[in-house]
Amino acid sequence: MTFLKSQLKNNRFLMIVILAYVAVGIFSPDKFLPSLGNTWYYVKEMLMIMPVILLLTSLISAWVPKETIENAFGKNSGIKGSLFAFLLGSFSAGPIYAAFPVCKMLLSKGASIANIVIILSTWAVIKIPMLITESKFLGPEFMVVRWILTTLAIFLMGYITSRFVKPEDLPADDEAAALVDPLSLNPDYCVGCGLCAKIAPSHFKMVDKKATVISQTLSSGDGLAIKDAVAKCPSQIIRFHP
């Protein structure tokens, strides 16, 4: 039951989408099959694009040193960093959702919030392939004026967002933590069952109905208890790399 509840909680957006389909099927059955067709179209598109993007992101993450990303896009990169961010977004290809894993990787390597806003916004609304199509349909004059105004707005948005949103406001990168610490968990998905704290009390503690790791020190025999907690955690959120 607890496992089912945690799965429902972890996949709540998927549940909302399924409920929306059920509602369409009941109240507007003629739209049910076309809506499924549309969804399948986008799923196929994502299956073609996302593996390439994730592979590219992993390669950049593994091969490009943190200092290089920090120098190019970090908070001390100044106007040069903003221009790099602008060019990266402008010369990108593919839908905007492909930009999120790239930006997540850049953030984890020290890119500033302002430059991430610039990359995302440029990618979404003024990338080069989009401008070429826009010019063809609406004319070069329209495209140039919109490009100038949108560019100004993007730099302003980057500045304003960086004033209000700090890196510590963003969700914790549990993958990164898992690589650094032998023992980690993502409390966002903890259902508060307390099993881990019972099984390995010297490493886990319940705080406000969420589990937290209290020690990374491993004595003999600890590994077995922690592995037991990993196996029994109903949310499967405990990572252990001794």
Ligand code: SF4
């Ligand atoms: S981390 Fe601990 S408390 Fe949270 S769901 Fe897993 S076993 Fe339960």
